[in-house]
Amino acid sequence: MKRVVIDTNVFVSMVLGGQVGKINDGWRARKFLLIVSDNIVSEYLDVLQRPKFHLSSHTIATIVSRIYRRAEFAMPAEHVFAIQADPSDDKFLEAAIAGKADYIVSGDRHLLDIKQFQSTPIITAHDFIEILKTT
Numbered sequence: 001m002k003r004v005v006i007d008t009n010v011f012v013s014m015v016l017g018g019q020v021g022k023i024n025d026g027w028r029a030r031k032f033l034l035i036v037s038d039n040i041v042s043e044y045l046d047v048l049q050r051p052k053f054h055l056s057s058h059t060i061a062t063i064v065s066r067i068y069r070r071a072e073f074a075m076p077a078e079h080v081f082a083i084q085a086d087p088s089d090d091k092f093l094e095a096a097i098a099g100k101a102d103y104i105v106s107g108d109r110h111l112l113d114i115k116q117f118q119s120t121p122i123i124t125a126h127d128f129i130e131i132l133k134t135t
Contacts, residue, residue: 002032007106026132034071035099039091074099096120
């Protein structure tokens with residue numbers, strides 16, 4: 001099973017549905033294992049609670065509950081300083097290392113421009129949806 005770190009922008013989009021919702025379908029079908037860290041889940045929660053997304057507290061609680069039941073928590077042992085333009089993105093790289101991720105899925109240019117961190121490819125949501133079709 002593929003081990004995947006998902007950036008916050010893609011995670012929120014997959015929860016909201018649409019084309020990127022296919023990633024959520026893949027997660028439900030256990031086609032990949034979501035790798036997170038405490039810092040990532042904290043950011044997911046902060047963003048999901050933004051009024052512009054109109055998500056009820058019950059919906060957010062359901063999402064967070066599923067993360068705790070179905071994701072693997074990585075405990076980053078090292079701090080990475082790879083994204084100078086947005087150091088808050090380093091947490092995704094740290095989780096990928098600690099969680100031995102096969103992919104980092106992002107819509108963030110700072111991450112996508114790197115293309116790969118150590119041996120982990122950084123790919124778009126669209127590319128990951130294509131990968132899910134073959135699993």
